[in-house]
Amino acid sequence: MDEIVTGVEHYLTENVPVKLISQGAEALVFETSVHPYNPNKTDETYIIKYRPQKAYRHPQIDKTLTKHRTLGESRCLAKLATMSGINAPQLIACDPYNGYIWQSKIGGLLPNGEFSNLKNYLWFNKNDPYSTINVENVLISVGKQIGILHCNQYVHGDLTSSNIVLEKSGLNNWIPFLIDFGLSSYSTLVEDKGVDLYVLERAILSTHSSFAENYNKWLLKGYESAYNEFYGAKSSELVQVLKKFEEVRLRGRKRSMIG
Amino acid sequence: MIIPQFPELEITIKLFKNCPKESFPPIDSNFGIIDAANIYSSNVLYAAIYKAFIESKYLKMRTKNLNSEVLLSLYASTNIGEAFRQIGLNQNTTKNIITISITDKNSTSAIDQNINGGECVEFNDANLAEVRDVEKIKSIYKLNQELANDEHDLEDLIVNSIQLRGI
Ligand SMILES: Nc1ncnc2c1ncn2[C@@H]1O[C@H](COP(=O)(O)O)[C@@H](O)[C@H]1O
Structure with missing residues (x-):
């Protein structure tokens, strides 16, 4: 080394x-x-x-x-x-x-001195009941970023909560950036998009399990809003990705049941 | 100035405004002289110099010298003749010129292009902004379409295409 x-x-x-x-x-x-x-x-x-x-x-x-x-x-x-x-x-x-x-370079330090990636941000906020509204907004914007990426036919390929980094804006607002596009590629396949969503969901579930359900709900809300802006409301593009996402999830669950 | 990774190469950039046509160096000796209308900002030219040094050192030199490598790095393809016609001096060039001189501290060979006539002003963004031709620059980098409905910084997009060009 x-x-x-x-x-x-x-x-x-x-x-x-x-x-x-x-x-x-x-x-x-x-x-x-x-x-x-x-x-x-x-x-x-x-x-x-x-x-x-x-x-x-x-x-x-x-x-x-x-x-x-x-x-x-x-x-x-x-x-x-x-x-x-x-x-x-x-x-x-x-x-x-x-x-x-x-x-x-994206990001800086959270008020607790940790690097401002999404992972640390969620840890930092998990005990603060007043932060809920901020966390919700941040996760909606994160979902929106991923949605815009997918609407442009790109997938990230390694969506973990460390590869989402927040930039401070104003007093108490954080704007998400996506980083590390080493595994990213052009793809029109809903399968690839579904996997992207699944990888992020798993990351959220495994590191922030107690709030994961809400977190994932907010992420999806942002994701859908990007599709709505790009393709219009209730687009078949969105329906297909969400359907694939559900399939990938099911496959994942079966795999973990078999062990 | 120097590029930090290439400390042995001393770079001097000059911007000449309102040069009379007779002051241009003869066409065959002006490899590497730039029509200032084509340079969006100082950052763009620095990015091209960096790219030229990397390409020359780690891949190969494609033209006669580093000056003309810079010119090639500024252009949208690896077609050398076209790069010189588009970015360099040509019949249409009227008055504003950028010269670059690059001196290797370890050797005596230096290329210094002097323009007799014209007004030598500092090479900076304020002076460039007065002489650049943004529409032409957009067409060189084929950025018209992409920018039609977009807030993205033109400079960033030009730097991107310079860094990724010809490889
Ligand atoms: N543009 C960037 N801005 C800030 N940190 C970065 C950036 N790129 C990479 N990093 C850091 O380096 C780590 C590994 O990067 P990577 O190999 O691209 O996943 C990331 O988790 C970040 O902590």
Whole structure:
């Protein structure tokens, strides 16, 4: 691991000091206060996502895969920027040959000092009865984001409550952004959309079980509102996705009963 | 200025306004000189410089030098001749010109393009805003349609297409 970080530091040079903030199976995520090319942007934080080489893959195949995935995610961010109403990070730079993506940093700290992703936000608010109305609004907007994405024929592919990040707006308002489009793709299949919804529902159920029912209800409310705006009320597009969602859920339940 | 990842390359960008046509360098030596009407903002040009450095270092240099690589990075396709005609100087260019000089600290070769005549002003967004041609820029990056009903920032969309171009 240290070796990988050393490689990143070498690539970026000492002019770009980085802090490792996350390491997943596929990528390391760093933060820096240095913009990759604009000397006038001095007061923001940027995210650098790096896909390291995999020793077990043939080097040539590895290079091709890294390039393919880095480009895929970057293209997706670029596409999202053209979708009306979607909140996602801005692509800033992309080096597909070495596996680097620079993007704007989303989110900050909740009042309790934790990072403002949806997961932490729900934990933070679970004991505060006065926050219900805010939580409801946030979850409706989250659902709406996913709905807009799906209406534009994109699926996220990894919708967990850590991949939804909130930006503070005003005194007590939080605006959801979707992040991590590494597994995202263009898809017109209702199956893929149903799975997206199911993955998020599972994430909510497993980490916030006592309120999950309400949470999921609000998410769906937002989701439906996006479809209503996009296709009009009671669209067959919405009916089909919800039907598929129900099917995926049933399959999931059967699978967990069998064990 | 420098790009942080490429500290050995010193970059100087100049914006010349109201240049008389006779002051243009001869067409064959002006690789890399930009018609200022085509540059939406300083951030866009910086993004193209970054892209050109990455492409040249990690893939390959496709033109004669880094200046012209920048020009290529600014354009919507990998067609070099077209890029020069669209982004660079051409018959229609009247007066406002951007020159970039890139000096490698480790070597003596420097390309410095000087324009005799015209008024050299600071390369910044305020000065660019006076000389850019937003309609032409939209057409270069094929952004007309997408922006028709959209609040999205033109600059962000241009940066996206520069970063993803030609690969
Ligand atoms: N644009 C971003 N803004 C803020 N945090 C991010 C961003 N991208 C990634 N992260 C953080 O890095 C983690 C892993 O990113 P990823 O590999 O894209 O899932 C996320 O869960 C976030 O905490």
